[in-house]
Amino acid sequence: MPELPDVEGFREVLMTCGRQRCVTDVEVRDTGVLRGVSAQRFRRGLKGRRLGEGWRHGKWLFVPVDDGGRVLVWHFGMTGSLRCCAPDEPLAPHDRIVLTLDDSRHLRYRDQRKLQGVQLADDAQVARITDGLGPDALTLSGAELRKLLSGRRRAIKSALMDQSVIAGLGNLLCDEILWRARVAPRTPARDLSDPRFGVSTRGWAGSLRHPCAPGACHRVVPGSPGTGTTASRHVLAAGGPCARTASADAARSGAPSAGNERSDRSPVSERQWDDGRRHKATAVRGSRCESGAVPPL
Template sequence: MPELPDVEAFRKVFESCASGRVVRRVEVRDTGVLHGMSARRLREALEGRRFGKPERHGKWLLARTGGGHTLMLHFGMTGSLVCERPDDAAEPHDRVLFTVSRDRQLRFRDQRKLQGLWLADDAGVARLLDGQGPDAMAVGREEFGAALAARRGALKTALTDQSVVAGLGNLLADEILWRAGLRPAARACDLTEADRRRLYTRMRATLRSAIGAGRVPPRDSWLTGHRDDPDPHCPRCGTPLRRSRLAGRTTVWCPRCQPGDS
């Protein structure tokens, strides 16, 4: 599933491909990714308008236009953005195509269609982002610590709750907790001040590295690089990794590097 680093990479694709350019044509190949609008409504709102610089909040991507509308994209589990030439053949999962010049076409590509595209005015943007916590790359340490201190559930569940902090998903949460030496099932409110400070620092460092890679990279030195091994071992200490289900998600951790009672 795309997480904050993936969406930041999509933002860069959008910016390099379409930012500052006038939308010449909108082709909707599958209305199943449109939310609260028809294909005709999307075309009327965007064609002839200029895309502004895209912004990201957590897993959401926002692109404002000169017409007072904002195109909002959420990538679900399999969504992406690619920049192609208009005369290149469309892929089977290319759902919406935005032609912005003779040689540039921005494509929303999504296999499973679990999320998609919205068109909103300022009030609509606020409604769609209502309940989202601060972006994980923008949140301050004190705000982050206070949000965790108020949560009585599992630490990993709090990190992946978009109302606490926006942008973290399953892979990032496991990676960050492993780097911070904290057990995923520990109660968020039981962390010490030192735990919260270390967790915040590791989160920022992990996000910066993953953004540089454009994804959560499966590097040998990362937990992510071993979680799918048939017999996974911790890349730091060599201890066999453990798997469990937490809030319905597969959770991977090292019992030696992440000590605790659970």
């Protein structure tokens, strides 16, 4: 499912391919991805218009058009992506909308499952969308995160994934953040106010920005081959495999592992850590992360 780093990547695709470009043609190949707008009105609202500076809030991407009152709004659901393609590149089976730009390139919205989609909104509609969202995750400091979550009884992972609390985080990214922070997913959110979790919140900004940084493990690779389930490819950087997961794998198999001493404990219990690690082990195993010991499993 596209999450904050994916949508940030789609924004970069849009800025590289479509910023200040005029839309010369609009092909709606599947009206099932349109939300609140007919195909005819969608074409009329975009054809001959120039795309402005795109901006993102959480998992939503907003692109003003030059008529001064309309915004192209994208939500990528579970399988959506935005692709910049040459005009002679064959259409994919799940290319639902094709915008032809004044340099002949195509901006294609590709979506297999069509759970969300595209709309042409006015300022009031955009305000209603953003008013229902919490602050964008990339704008929060550790202190702001702690304040936002203080008093919440629900599990930390559930709170982080609630878009009305914090916008932009999904299942995989929450697992990555909690793995780096050494916090079990079932830990009550209000426990982050405990001084023991200071290291977790202090590391929030770095953990969250890491997937969006050049060369990081979570980055969008536009046009990657695959089934279209997501545009995100969790790419191993040149630094090699994740040292912590390698250490955990060695510990699980009973093999000795450097730096895996029992004295290096996280604030959560070993049982909680085991539950949290197994909850999404397959997601974090392929990504690069900071080196460090992991409690024995």
